[in-house]
Amino acid sequence: MSGFTISRRTMLAGSAMLLASTAMPTSGWAQTPKKGGRLVLAADSEPRNLNPAIVASNGVFFISSKIVETLAEASFDGKDGLVPRLALSWEGAADGLSVTFKLRDGVKWHDGKPFTSADVAFSALQIWKPLQNLGRTVFKDLASVDTPDDLTAVFKFAKPTPFQLIRNALPALSSVVPKHIYEVGKIEDNPANNAPIGTGPFKFGEYKAGQYYRLAKNTDYWSKDEPYLDEIIYQVLPDRTSAASALEAEEIQLAAFSAVPLADLDRISKVPGLKVISKGYEGLTYQLVVEINHRRKELADVKVRQAIAHAIDKDFVVKTVFLGYAATATGPVPKNDPQFYTADVPTYAFDVAKANALLDEAGYKKGADGNRFSLKLLPAPYFNETKQFGDYLRQALAAIGIDAQLVNNDSAAHIKAVYTDHAFDLAVGPPVFRGDPAISTTILVQSGIPDGVPFSNQGGYKNDALDALIAKASETLDTTARTDLYKEFQKEVATDLPLINVAEWSFISVARDTVGNIANNPRWAVSNWADTYLAG
Amino acid sequence: MSPLRRFLRTPEAFAGAILLAALIAMALSASLLFPGDPQAIAGPAMLPPFQDWSLPLGTDRLGRNVLAELFHGARTSLAVGLTAAAAALVVGAVVGTLAGFAGGIVDEVLMRITDAFQTVPSFLLALAFVSVVGPSLGIVVIAIALGTWTGPARVARAEVLSIRERDYVAGARVIGMHPLAIAFREVLPNALPPVLAMSSVIVAAAILTEAALSFLGLGDPNRVTWGGMIAEGRTVLRTAPFLSIVPGIALVLTVLGVYLAGEGIVETTAVRRGLS
Numbered sequence: 061m062s063g064f065t066i067s068r069r070t071m072l073a074g075s076a077m078l079l080a081s082t083a084m085p086t087s088g089w090a091q092t093p094k095k096g097g098r099l100v101l102a103a104d105s106e107p108r109n110l111n112p113a114i115v116a117s118n119g120v121f122f123i124s125s126k127i128v129e130t131l132a133e134a135s136f137d138g139k140d141g142l143v144p145r146l147a148l149s150w151e152g153a154a155d156g157l158s159v160t161f162k163l164r165d166g167v168k169w170h171d172g173k174p175f176t177s178a179d180v181a182f183s184a185l186q187i188w189k190p191l192q193n194l195g196r197t198v199f200k201d202l203a204s205v206d207t208p209d210d211l212t213a214v215f216k217f218a219k220p221t222p223f224q225l226i227r228n229a230l231p232a233l234s235s236v237v238p239k240h241i242y243e244v245g246k247i248e249d250n251p252a253n254n255a256p257i258g259t260g261p262f263k264f265g266e267y268k269a270g271q272y273y274r275l276a277k278n279t280d281y282w283s284k285d286e287p288y289l290d291e292i293i294y295q296v297l298p299d300r301t302s303a304a305s306a307l308e309a310e311e312i313q314l315a316a317f318s319a320v321p322l323a324d325l326d327r328i329s330k331v332p333g334l335k336v337i338s339k340g341y342e343g344l345t346y347q348l349v350v351e352i353n354h355r356r357k358e359l360a361d362v363k364v365r366q367a368i369a370h371a372i373d374k375d376f377v378v379k380t381v382f383l384g385y386a387a388t389a390t391g392p393v394p395k396n397d398p399q400f401y402t403a404d405v406p407t408y409a410f411d412v413a414k415a416n417a418l419l420d421e422a423g424y425k426k427g428a429d430g431n432r433f434s435l436k437l438l439p440a441p442y443f444n445e446t447k448q449f450g451d452y453l454r455q456a457l458a459a460i461g462i463d464a465q466l467v468n469n470d471s472a473a474h475i476k477a478v479y480t481d482h483a484f485d486l487a488v489g490p491p492v493f494r495g496d497p498a499i500s501t502t503i504l505v506q507s508g509i510p511d512g513v514p515f516s517n518q519g520g521y522k523n524d525a526l527d528a529l530i531a532k533a534s535e536t537l538d539t540t541a542r543t544d545l546y547k548e549f550q551k552e553v554a555t556d557l558p559l560i561n562v563a564e565w566s567f568i569s570v571a572r573d574t575v576g577n578i579a580n581n582p583r584w585a586v587s588n589w590a591d592t593y594l595a596g
Numbered sequence: 597m598s599p600l601r602r603f604l605r606t607p608e609a610f611a612g613a614i615l616l617a618a619l620i621a622m623a624l625s626a627s628l629l630f631p632g633d634p635q636a637i638a639g640p641a642m643l644p645p646f647q648d649w650s651l652p653l654g655t656d657r658l659g660r661n662v663l664a665e666l667f668h669g670a671r672t673s674l675a676v677g678l679t680a681a682a683a684a685l686v687v688g689a690v691v692g693t694l695a696g697f698a699g700g701i702v703d704e705v706l707m708r709i710t711d712a713f714q715t716v717p718s719f720l721l722a723l724a725f726v727s728v729v730g731p732s733l734g735i736v737v738i739a740i741a742l743g744t745w746t747g748p749a750r751v752a753r754a755e756v757l758s759i760r761e762r763d764y765v766a767g768a769r770v771i772g773m774h775p776l777a778i779a780f781r782e783v784l785p786n787a788l789p790p791v792l793a794m795s796s797v798i799v800a801a802a803i804l805t806e807a808a809l810s811f812l813g814l815g816d817p818n819r820v821t822w823g824g825m826i827a828e829g830r831t832v833l834r835t836a837p838f839l840s841i842v843p844g845i846a847l848v849l850t851v852l853g854v855y856l857a858g859e860g861i862v863e864t865t866a867v868r869r870g871l872s
Contacts, residue, residue: 301833323642323657323832380641380658441813444831452658454818455637466817468731 093288093576097594101314102303103294106269111253112235113187116194118344118492121232121586122317123294126275127170128237128258131161131180132230134343134495134582140227141398141495141582146175146236146259152223156537159215159226167282169238170263177213181205182239184215187247194499198229224539228399228496231343231583261287261590271296281590288593300444304328304570313575313594316585318567321444322383325568333573338385340579341566343495344586345394348377348386348449349504350560351478351487355520358433359485363422365557368486369408370415371460372453377563381448386565391550392501394493394564402547405554415460426461435485437464441474446488449562453488480512482520491515493564497546502530505558521558602864609860615853622670630664634820638664642836656828656839666846669822673850676737677803683741684798685748689784689791692752696787697760697779707753710746718743722805726814733816736809740802747798748791755787789865796858800851807847822847 105119112124131147147161167175188195189202201221206214215226236259241252255264261281265274273294277287295312297303303319306312308331320328329336350368354360374388387395391405424432435457439450450466457464464486469477477483494500503509507522529552533545553559569585571578576593578584604610626634638651638661645654645662653662695706713721722739729735759765760783768778809815810823817824822843829839 301830304834321831323835327835448658450817451635452637455633455635455658458633458636468813468817470727 093591093593094595095288095593096290097288098291098293099289099314099575099592099594100293100295100312101316102297102306102312102319103273104296104298104300104303104317104319106296109253110256110264111237111250112256113183113237114191114193114248114253116192116232116235118317118586121583123273123275124235124256124258125260125586126262126292126589127256127260127264128235129260129588130231131234131236133587134231136342136580136582142227142230143581145588146180147230150227150230152226154537156220156222156535157217159217159223161213161215163211163213164282165211167259168280169240169259170257170278171238171241172280173238173240174210175236175238175259176210177205177207178210179236179239180213181207182242183234183236184213186242187237188233191247192233194229194494195233197503198225198233198499220535220537222498222534222537222539222542224399224542225496225498225534228494229499232494232499260588262289262292262588265291283590286590288591289589292589307334307570307572310572314569314571314578316567316569320568320570322385322568325383325385325570328570335571335573337569337571337579338566340569340581340584342396343582345396345493345564345566346443346490347389347392347394347493347561348446348563348565349489349491350453350562351484351489351519352521352557352559353482353485353487353519354522354558355482356435356485358422358424359435361422362556363418364424365560366408367415367418367422367460368457368462369557369560370411370418371456372408372560372562373410373456374562375410377449377452381445381452382563382565385568386563389561389564391554391561392504392559393497393546393550396564397493397495399495400497400543400546400550402550404547405551407554412459419460419462424461430461431463432461434463434465436467436483437486437488438467438469438474438478438484439488440478440490441469441471443490445565446490450488453486475514479514479516479518482511482518489515497549498534502533502549505553506530517558519558523552523556523558526552526556526558603860606860606863608856609863612853612856612858612860615849616857619670619674619850619853622667623674626664626667626671630661630667634664634668635660642832642839644836645838645842653842654838656825657832657836662825662839662842665820665825666822666843668820669825669843670846670850672733672816672819672821673803673806673847676733676740676806677799677854680737680740680744680802680806681795681798683737684744684802685791685795687741687745688748688750689752689788691745692749692754692791693756693779693784693787695749696753696756697775697783703753706749710749713743714746716743718801719805719808722809723812723814726809731809731814731816733819736806736815739809740805743805744798744801748794751794752784752787752791755790756783759783759786793858793862793865796854796861799858800854803847803851803854 107120109115110120110124112120112128129145131145132142133145134141135143146164148164149162150159152159163177169175184205189199201217201219202215203218204216238257241257242250261278262275263278265276267273275292277290297306300321303315304324307315325336328334352359358364378386378388390403390407393400395401419432426432437450437454440446454464454466478487491504492500503516505517505521505526507527509516529549533542536542536545574595576595577591581587637659639655639659641655641657641659643651643655651661656662691706695703721743725739725742726735765782768782807823810821811827815821815824825843826840833840
């Protein structure tokens, strides 16, 4: 028996030594990138369609941005916040009717065919404009794409289109797919949608449902020494609590998009060998928004909406729901946007007495049970934080005599209930700000949007002044004038409150110390990772 | 010896009775001890237990009083468990009596329906029902009853099959009683004891099913439920394990209490039957 104890102790000591050696801090951060290695990371969803030209969403980009490239990528220090990818330069005509792209030479598709301006023209006209969720609005006036030579593409617009908008749309909306693959058959049914072919640093390897996606190094990539990694494996871990343990067990080296719950970050930041990184998502700001159904007569009254805004303690939400990993919001453009944000808007301080007074003024007196009226509240189920904010909002509304009944739905049922059936009074939604209000923000308050368009104004809100402002901004070519119009837009939204912006948040990555060049651009998690490497 | 004293003399029944009494006391006193909404924010978020005596079991991620939630959760658990079990027993007893007493084609039809329900796992049935109709307390009760009435139905039928051949049933027929009156006045009351003996298992299963539904986010979101508390605590399991452990222990003790008390009742009645 004693022999066993001793041997077990020595074994434990031995493994402790081993642990210590792996936990030894790798000296210095600015190492020269090392070639080779396999990066294993957590994936929490399994998109079926991996074509980023059709489905421009972060879930798809997370995987396919390594395979299919865009014309330009976001950058911290590039001109206008961009760096060239497939396009080397872009220039807008003064009349707003054309944009000229000079393309990169010597780029090959993963199947060996050369990349030319014909691919860009095909992607823009056949996919971005008619099929892409976001391209439909941004490229709606695109009439044709001229290709004077293989390396020049000239976008021609039927109506003047602001160059600033096209520029801001490049990182997310301009994924180029090969014409020779997509020109046969129906684009939506093309097999390359599930096994994409692109020009990126990684080729699509394989996908095992419920298990993993494997991407392999593109040895023929246009940037000579890149990529550094041999392989990227997306390990499917749908359970958010398992990502943290997988990181600690060294089964994965990276968990992006807050796969590790916020509540666990404090603990995990103390684990040797792991680092918590909150940078690299500046271009992917999510907004916590209370969507309002203006068909309800109480909510059609601006005083009631102001009262609700006053009832929400934004600081509490940031501190408790987001544990500090968020910022309070003032309006429809997030504070971290360098081009459009203005702080010069009406704000609604947390003030329960004022909220009660506003409701009394609006004529909704408290009944015998302390309630003024009842509402149906639908928190979006996509994030833990949206659900928790729903719980909080119910309490905040109770404090001003509004009885909110929570209705929980799964994703599909929630989208149907809010955006098609309008079966809600208040909803909690997480829209995304994509670098320009015209891409996916104005649609949240604009009128005349058909039923069933998700993440749009489905609350029956109509404000002619605001509609006119949005229309004017969409055809204003001068960058300064356009920016000013969007500042006015923010003011108008914050005044009339078609929806209530509560907070803005982004994601957190947790990685092992060995993963290099993390978070080096504002859309890092959905960029191409050509320069990502594994040290040691 | 009175049945009650005999009941309390078996140690497991005694323990069960105490646990059950505590649970009922919690459920009844919830509104007195913790008036107002148990989901109201009462203090700083994620306060560990035994730090602040006004919040003895600490607070959850939004700062809600865990003890208040626990008391109000007892109410939900008990309400759902009892009503679902009652519904299942009533439906089961009626269906079983009709099938057993009528025989023939009625028996065939009713029993094949029972078979159909029995082939689907009861939790799956509840899950499907709630996700289609939408979660609220009444729907959860129906969903649970939907999967549990088959057991009582089969037991009732088997019992009725033997009772209907007894002399007093033949006597009732001879004096011209309506068959339905015979079935429900004469046969059913005598077939009930073995059916009722199943009640403890059904109540315990109903409480667990309700907790599981809430854990999966299919409970009534406007009510505190233990399952919902465990689900919420799960995301912070590593940093604040008490948020899952506290309602988990409550759930275990409740189910154990219901089960032990039920066993005790069965044993007491069995002894009485054996003596008589």
